[in-house]
Amino acid sequence: MKRKMWKENSGFTLIEVMVVIAIMAIFSIFLVVLIKTTQTAWSIENTAVPVRGEAKRSIEVIAKELREGDPSAFSGTTIGGSGTSQTVTFYVPNQVSSSTITSWRKVLFSRDSTNNEISRRMRTDNSAFAYTDSCTTHNTDNCTTVGRNITSLTFSQSNSVVTLTIGTTKTTPEGTVLQTSISSQIRLRN
Numbered sequence: 001m002k003r004k005m006w007k008e009n010s011g012f013t014l015i016e017v018m019v020v021i022a023i024m025a026i027f028s029i030f031l032v033v034l035i036k037t038t039q040t041a042w043s044i045e046n047t048a049v050p051v052r053g054e055a056k057r058s059i060e061v062i063a064k065e066l067r068e069g070d071p072s073a074f075s076g077t078t079i080g081g082s083g084t085s086q087t088v089t090f091y092v093p094n095q096v097s098s099s100t101i102t103s104w105r106k107v108l109f110s111r112d113s114t115n116n117e118i119s120r121r122m123r124t125d126n127s128a129f130a131y132t133d134s135c136t137t138h139n140t141d142n143c144t145t146v147g148r149n150i151t152s153l154t155f156s157q158s159n160s161v162v163t164l165t166i167g168t169t170k171t172t173p174e175g176t177v178l179q180t181s182i183s184s185q186i187r188l189r190n
Contacts, residue, residue, distance in 0.1 A: 047172045055166045058147030066186045068092045079155045088155045111153035118147040160188045
């Protein structure tokens with residue numbers, strides 16, 4: 001008879017309930033940390049991918065036009081500015097008739113430090129460029145914006161090779177600062 005009574009009054013003890021609650025709490029904390037880490041990683045990638053893409057696209061545009069440049073034209077390729085805000089000026093054949101170049105395009109790439117943009121200016125005469133700030137402020141000299149969120153633009157030249165480096169910095173909504181630097185070497189045609 002004692003055995004029957006034991007089966008009817010069976011249940012969880014207080015210690016068993018506390019152990020289950022402790023295990024569930026540990027699992028819940030682990031789950032919250034996992035979700036937060038995943039959310040932070042997603043936010044970083046969601047911010048970094050477009051910025052890296054913008055820097056890569058900017059380098060491709062500049063490199064393509066620099067390859068077309070002729071270092072023997074007028075004053076060749078000129079690198080100016082200092083620090084993280086440099087410019088490059090070069091000449092590209094504009095019109096060719098019977099194997100001679102009849103006109104040139106003067107091209108300038110520069111970084112606007114106020115708007116963190118790279119701009120491209122083009123003139124068909126040999127006069128100086130009107131402005132060195134953003135295309136949105138002064139839309140002259142056939143000015144176009146090549147890249148945004150650019151924090152540094154540097155050029156260096158060794159013989160007929162120009163090294164171009166573009167740096168970007170962007171902050172995620174959580175406050176993580178992401179910095180990227182992309183470089184490319186461009187051989188000018190001879």
